[in-house]
Amino acid sequence: xxxxxxxxxxxxxxxxxxxxxxxxxxxxxxxxxxxxxxxxxxxxxxxxxxxxxxxxxxxxxxxxxxxxxxxxxxxxxxxxxxxxxxxxxxxxxxxxxxxxxxxxxxxxxxxxxxxxxxxxxxxxxxxxxxxxxxxxxxxxxxxxxxxxxxxxxxxxxxxxxxxxxxxxxxxxxxxxxxxxxxxxxxxxxxxxxxxxxxxxxxxxxxxxxxxxxxxxxxxxxxxxxxxxxxxxxxxxxxxxxxxxxxxxxxxxxxxxxxxxxxxxxxxxxxxxxxxxxxxxxxxxxxxxxxxxxxxxxxxxxxxxxxxxxxxxxxxxxxxxxxxxxxxxxxxxxxxxxxxxxxxxxxxxxxxxxxxxxxxxxxxxxxxxxxxxxxxxxxxxxxxxxxxxxxxxxxxxxxxxxxxxxxxxxxxxxxxxxxxxxxxxxxxxxxxxxxxxxxxxxxxxxxxxxxxxxxxxxxxxxxxxxxxxxxxxxxxxxxxxxxxxxxxxxxxxxxxxxxxxxxxxxxxxxxxxxxxxxxxxxxxxxxxxxxxxxxxxxxxxxxxxxxxxxxxxxxxxxxxxxxxxxxxxxxxxxxxxxxxxxxxxxxxxxxxxxxxxxxxxxxxxxxxxxxxxxxxxxxxxxxxxxxxxxxxxxxxxxxxxxxxxxxxxxxxxxxxxxxxxxxxxxxxxxxxxxxxxxxxxxxxxxxxxxxxxxxxxxxxxxxxxxxxxxxxxxxxxxxxxxxxxxxxxxxxxxxxxxxxxxxxxxxxxxxxxxxxx
Numbered sequence: 001x002x003x004x005x006x007x008x009x010x011x012x013x014x015x016x017x018x019x020x021x022x023x024x025x026x027x028x029x030x031x032x033x034x035x036x037x038x039x040x041x042x043x044x045x046x047x048x049x050x051x052x053x054x055x056x057x058x059x060x061x062x063x064x065x066x067x068x069x070x071x072x073x074x075x076x077x078x079x080x081x082x083x084x085x086x087x088x089x090x091x092x093x094x095x096x097x098x099x100x101x102x103x104x105x106x107x108x109x110x111x112x113x114x115x116x117x118x119x120x121x122x123x124x125x126x127x128x129x130x131x132x133x134x135x136x137x138x139x140x141x142x143x144x145x146x147x148x149x150x151x152x153x154x155x156x157x158x159x160x161x162x163x164x165x166x167x168x169x170x171x172x173x174x175x176x177x178x179x180x181x182x183x184x185x186x187x188x189x190x191x192x193x194x195x196x197x198x199x200x201x202x203x204x205x206x207x208x209x210x211x212x213x214x215x216x217x218x219x220x221x222x223x224x225x226x227x228x229x230x231x232x233x234x235x236x237x238x239x240x241x242x243x244x245x246x247x248x249x250x251x252x253x254x255x256x257x258x259x260x261x262x263x264x265x266x267x268x269x270x271x272x273x274x275x276x277x278x279x280x281x282x283x284x285x286x287x288x289x290x291x292x293x294x295x296x297x298x299x300x301x302x303x304x305x306x307x308x309x310x311x312x313x314x315x316x317x318x319x320x321x322x323x324x325x326x327x328x329x330x331x332x333x334x335x336x337x338x339x340x341x342x343x344x345x346x347x348x349x350x351x352x353x354x355x356x357x358x359x360x361x362x363x364x365x366x367x368x369x370x371x372x373x374x375x376x377x378x379x380x381x382x383x384x385x386x387x388x389x390x391x392x393x394x395x396x397x398x399x400x401x402x403x404x405x406x407x408x409x410x411x412x413x414x415x416x417x418x419x420x421x422x423x424x425x426x427x428x429x430x431x432x433x434x435x436x437x438x439x440x441x442x443x444x445x446x447x448x449x450x451x452x453x454x455x456x457x458x459x460x461x462x463x464x465x466x467x468x469x470x471x472x473x474x475x476x477x478x479x480x481x482x483x484x485x486x487x488x489x490x491x492x493x494x495x496x497x498x499x500x501x502x503x504x505x506x507x508x509x510x511x512x513x514x515x516x517x518x519x520x521x522x523x524x525x526x527x528x529x530x531x532x533x534x535x536x537x538x539x540x541x542x543x544x545x546x547x548x549x550x551x552x553x554x555x556x557x558x559x560x561x562x563x564x565x566x567x568x569x570x571x572x573x574x575x576x577x578x579x580x581x582x583x584x585x586x587x588x589x590x591x592x593x594x595x596x597x598x599x600x601x602x603x604x605x606x607x608x609x610x611x612x613x614x615x616x617x618x619x620x621x622x623x624x625x626x627x628x629x630x631x632x633x634x635x636x637x638x639x640x641x642x643x644x645x646x647x648x649x650x651x652x653x654x655x656x657x658x659x660x661x662x663x664x665x666x667x668x669x670x671x672x673x674x675x676x677x678x679x680x681x682x683x684x685x686x687x688x689x690x691x692x693x694x695x696x697x698x699x700x701x702x703x704x705x706x707x708x709x710x711x712x713x714x715x716x717x718x719x720x721x722x723x724x725x726x727x728x729x730x731x732x733x734x735x736x737x738x739x740x741x742x743x744x745x746x747x748x749x750x751x752x753x754x755x756x
Contacts, residue, residue: 030326034319062113063290069105069125070283076102077276080136084268087143099133118289121282128275128282135271142264146257150202153253157246158195164239165191168227171236180236183227190220198254205265210258217251337365341372348372353380378480463489 076098083091106126113122169184194216201209224244231237340357347355353376357369449468456464466482469475 026330030322034322037315037319062118063287063294065105065109065112066283066286066290069102069109070280072098072102072105073129073276073279073283077272080139080272084139084143084264087147092140092143095136099136102129103133113286115289115293118286121285121289125279125282125286128279131271132275132279135267135275139264139267139272142260142267146260146264149253149257149260154195154198154250154257157250157253158191158198161243161246161250162188162191162195164243168231168236168239171233172231175233177230177233180227180230183223183230187220187223187227190216190223194220201258202261205261213254220247334365337369341365341369344369344372344376348376348379353377353383 076095079091079095079098083095106122106129109122110119110126113119165184165188169181169188172178172180172184194213197209197212197216200206201213224240224247228240228244231240337357344355344357355376357372449466452464466479469479
C-alpha cells in the first residue's frame with residue numbers, strides 16, 4: 001500500500017509546489033467542471049430530444065390536419081353529387097357548408113405545413129379547390145336556371161297543353177267527331193310520351209331520352225296538323241291555336257334545359273371530378289411525405305436516445321473516476337504530510353529530538369514541517385547545553401568543596417584567630433557556592449519552563465509563550481523557540497481555515513450533486529411529460545380511427561340504400577311484367593270485339609293515355625294523390641261512353657274494363673316504385689366506391705400512426721432509463737463529496753488538537 005501511495009506521490013509531484021488553498025480550489029474546480037460537463041451533455045441531449053419531439057408533434061398535427069382535410073373534401077364531393085342529383089336547396093346548403101369547411105381547412109393547412117415538398121402539394125390543393133369552388137358555383141347557377149325552366153316553363157305549359165287536348169278530345173267525342181277525337185287522342189298520347197321522356201331525361205341526362213323527346217315532338221306536330229284539318233268547331237280551334245303557340249315554347253324551354261344540363265355535366269366531369277381526383281392525388285403525396293419523414297425522424301430519435309444514453313453513462317463514469325481520483329490525490333497530498341508531522345511531534349514529546357519531518361513540498365504544510373524540524377533541532381541544542389551546564393556546575397562545586405576541606409584539614413592546627421578567619425572565609429565561599437547553586441536552580445527552572453512549553457506544544461497546546469529571555473544561550477534559545485511557536489500558531493490557524501474551506505467546498509459539491517440529482521429527476525419528469533404527450537398523440541390517433549369507423553358505417557348505410565334500391569327495382573320489374581300480362585289479356589279480349597272495334601280502340605287509347613298522364617302528374621308533383629283524382633273522373637266518363645257504345649258486346653266489354661282497371665292499378669304501382677327508386681338513387685351517385693377507398697386509406701394511416709406512437713413510447717422509456725442512470729451517477733458523485741467532506745472533518749479534527 002505504501003509502495004502504491006509512493007507511486008501516486010511520484011506521479012503528482014507538481015502538487016508539492018502548490019499551496020493548500022490552491023490544491024483545494026483546483027480539486028473542487030475540477031470536480032465542478034466535470035459536473036458541468038455532465039450537466040451540459042445531459043442538457044444537450046434533452047434539447048436534441050425536445051427538438052425531435054417537437055418536430056414529431058408538428059408532423060402528427062400535419063397528418064391529422066391532412067386527414068381532416070381529406071374527410072372534408074370527401075364530404076364535399078358527396079354533398080355536391082347529392083345536390084346535382086336532387087337539385088334540392090337543403091342539399092345545396094349542405095354542399096356550401098362543406099365547401100366553406102374545406103376552404104377553411106386548406107387555409108389552415110397552408111399556415112401549419114411548412115416543409116417545401118408538402119407545402120407545394122398544399123398549394124396545388126388550394127389551386128384545385130379554388131377551381132372546384134368556381135365550378136361548383138357555376139353548377140349552382142346552372143341548376144337554378146334548370147329549376148327555373150322546369151318549374152316556370154315545362155311544368156306550366158305541359159299540364160296546360162294536356163288539359164287543352166283533353167278538352168278537344170272530350171268535346172269532339174261528345175259531338176260525334178270521332179276523327180278529330182282520334183287525332184286529339186293521338187296528339188295527347190304523343191304529348192304524354194314526350195313529357196314522360198322529358199322527365200326521364202331530367203333524371204338520367206341521357207342523350208337517347210332527349211332524342212326520343214324530339215321524335216315524339218315530331219309525331220305531335222304531325223298529329224296537330226291532322227287535327228287542324230279535321231276540327232271545325234270554333235272553340236276547339238281556339239284551343240288548338242293555343243296549343244300551337246304553347247308547344248313551341250315548351251320545346252324551346254326543353255332544349256334550353258338540355259343545354260344547361262349538358263353544361264352542368266361538362267363542368268362536373270371536366271372540373272369537379274377531375275379536380276377531385278387531383279386533390280386526392282396531392283393529399284396522398286402529402287401523407288406519403290409525412291409518413292416518410294416520420295420514419296426518418298423515428299430512426300433519428302432512436303439514434304439520439306441511444307447516443308445520449310452512451311454519452312451520459314461514459315461522462316458520468318469519467319466524472320466519477322476523475323472526481324474520486326482528484327479527491328484521493330488531494331486528500332493524500334494534505335493528510336500524509338500532516339500525519340507525518342503529528343507522528344514526529346509525538347516522538348519529540350517523548351524526548352527523542354533526533355526524528356526529522358520529511359519535507360517534500362513548498363506549501364503551508366511544508367513550512368510547518370520545516371518549523372517542526374527547526375524546533376526539534378533547537379530543543380536538542382537546548383537540552384545538550386542545559387545538561388552540559390548542570391554537569392559543569394556540579395563538578396565545579398564538588399572540586400571547590402574538596403579543596404576547601406583539604407585546606408581546612410591542613411590548617412586545622414592553626415591558631416584560633418587564623419581558624420576563625422578561615423571559617424569566615426569559608427563562610428563567604430559557602431555563600432558564594434549557595435549563590436552559584438541558586439543560579440544553577442534558576443537555569444534549571446528556565447530549562448524546565450522551556451520544556452513545559454515544548455511538551456504543551458507536543459500535546460497540541462500552542463497558546464503558551466516562552467518567557468525565558470536573556471543574553472546567554474538559554475535566553476537566546478527561549479526567544480528563538482518563542483518566535484517558532486508564534487509562527488507555528490499562525491500556520492496551524494491557516495491550516496484550520498483551509499480545512500474549513502475544504503468542508504465548505506465539500507458541502508458545495510454535495511449541493512451540486514443534489515442539484516444534479518434534482519436536474520436528473522426533472523429530466524425524468526420532462527420525459528414523463530413527453531410520454532404523456534405521446535399518449536395524447538395516441539388518443540388523437542384513436543379519435544381518427546373512430547372517425548374512420550363512423551365513416552365506414554356511413555358507407556355501409558349507403559350500401560344498404562343501394563341494396564334497397566336494387567330490391568325495389570326488382571319489384572318494379574315484376575309489376576311491369578304483370579302489367580304487360582294484363583295488357584296482353586286486354587289485347588286478346590279486344591280481338592273478339594266485332595264491328596265496334598274502332599270505337600273500342602279509341603276508348604282504350606284514351607284510357608292508356610289517361611293512365612300515362614296520371615304517372616306523369618305523380619312524378620311531377622311528388623305526391624301520389626293529387627293527379628289521381630282528375631284521372632279517375634276522366635276514366636269514369638270514358639267508361640260511361642264505352643258502356644253506351646258497346647251494349648252489343650256485353651260481357652266482352654266488361655272483361656276489357658276489368659283488365660283495363662288492372663292495368664291502371666299496375667301502372668300506378670310502377671309510378672310509386674319508380675319515384676322511390678329516384679329518391680334513393682339520387683343519394684348514392686358514385687361516392688360509395690370512392691369513399692370506401694378513402695376509408696381504407698385512413699385506416700391504414702391510423703395503423704401507421706399508432707405504430708409510430710408505440711415507438712415513441714419505447715424511446716421515452718429509454719430516456720427514463722438513461723436519466724435513472726444519470727441520477728445514480730449524481731448519487732455516486734454526492735457520495736464522493738461526502739467522503740471528501742469527511743476528510744475535511746478529519747483535517748479540522750487534527751487542527752483542533754492544537755490549541756492556538
